[in-house]
Amino acid sequence: MSAQSEPGLLYSEEEEALRAAVRDLLTDHCDPAGVIARTESAAPHDVSLWKALCGQMGLAGLLIPEELGGQGAGHREVAVVLEELGRAVAPVPYLTSAVVATEALLGCGADDLLRDLASATTIAVLAVGLHTAPGRDIDRVRCEKGALRGELTGIADAAVADVLLVPADDGGLYAVRAAEVTVTPQVSLDLTRPLARVTLDGVTGRRLGDTEAAVRRALRAGAGLLASEQLGLADWLLTETVRYLKERRQFNRQVGGFQALKHRLARLWLEVAGLRAAARNAADALATGEDTDVAVAVAQAYAGQVAVHAAEEALQLHAGIGMTWEHPVHLYLKRAKADSIAYGTAGTHREALAALVDLQAP
Known part of the structure; x- marks a missing residue:
């Protein structure tokens, strides 16, 4: 182009x-x-x-x-x-x-x-807890004479993986066939992205390379592009809520015509527009390699709260129907809540951003 x-x-x-x-x-x-x-x-x-x-x-x-x-x-x-x-x-x-x-x-x-x-x-999965932010310490298994032993928790989508990329205490990242490890489901708020505990008991893996650089690169991309998933969540919630309020009538009036609700939706629209800018900037920075760490930190410092707010507003403004299991809004609320701590919380990314732009706390 x-x-x-x-x-x-x-x-x-x-x-x-x-x-x-x-x-x-x-x-x-x-x-x-x-x-x-x-x-x-x-x-x-x-x-x-x-x-x-x-x-x-x-x-x-x-x-x-x-x-x-x-x-x-x-x-x-x-x-x-x-x-x-x-x-x-x-x-x-x-x-x-x-x-x-x-x-x-x-x-x-x-x-x-x-x-x-x-x-x-x-299907491959990096065996690092979903909550782990880029650049933060990660859990590792022990490597004893080439055999991997240990337990890793909070691994997203491990249940469906064919290959697990496992970090070890010798600094290596190992490819391990999922059939050779024990994958135990863990309770997860977001049932559409299940978590699991991975247990290795003397498994022999193939060393791919050094853990630190590969994992940092992977988690940075995950955090930056997670913002686009959160944008999709928030955009659907806003669109669906507006559609519902245009159809729903109360006191012989269209519910969406009440001024207080208009103000809430207008505020949410502005937040989603801001999230779109932040998510697109993070994706573009990952593609070009320019100011990538800053762009990812900015996106994740903002994305989680917007997606959660959109889900909470959708749940409330759908009233009774929004509280039912049959309506999908609960899926979005759970995904938004889980995403808000995936690859680092907003606070973690704000802390990282402050260090990147030399804006230290007093």
Whole structure:
């Protein structure tokens, strides 16, 4: 794309076409009733949807170079996909496998595993707690004469992974087949992104490279692009709430016509618009490598509170129906709450941002 046609933080025609294709697929294969039903089952992940997204559309390989079987796209395109997945609260391991694990593998140069991910024949998960922020200390297993032993908790989507990328105390990042470890489900607020405890008891893994740089790269990308998922959540909640209030009548008046509610929706619209700018800036910074740490910290310092506020407002403004299990707003509230601590809380990212811009506390 030439400099004259560069859209900046606006969406390009290609990105809008990608959005339309993903939204059409999700409309056909990821209805709210189906997602709710999955959360009540023993198999919350939608494997058929994953295959459609990644096998048919090739979305698992967006960040993977073409010579390794990927699409050779970038973080902006991935951000668009995550917006749509957020709008649908899709129960697929896209963020954990196609973004976080992929970035870790790119940092290690594990070409064979990247080819497997690009072909959608393998799901990989970085075995670092979902709550961990970029640059923070991580839990590691012991490496004793080449055998890995230990326990890691809060691992998102481990139940559906084929390969786990495990950090060890010798400084290495190891690829371990999921069939060789014990994965125990943990109670998770967000049932569409389940957590698990991973136990390794003398497993032999393949060392991919050094942990620190690969994990930092992976978590930074995860935090930055998580903001796009949170944008999708907030945008759906705002749109759905406005639609409902236009239809709902009380005292023989359209509920959306009450001034107090208009003010609440206007405030929420401004917050979502600000989140869109922050999320797009983070995706663009990840793609260009310019001021990436600052852009990611800004996005995550803001995104969580907006998504949670949007979910809380939707729940309240839907009144009684919003409190029912049949209405999907509870899925969005739980995802928004879980996302608000994923890859670091807002406070953690504000602290990181202060250090990055040399604005220390008094």
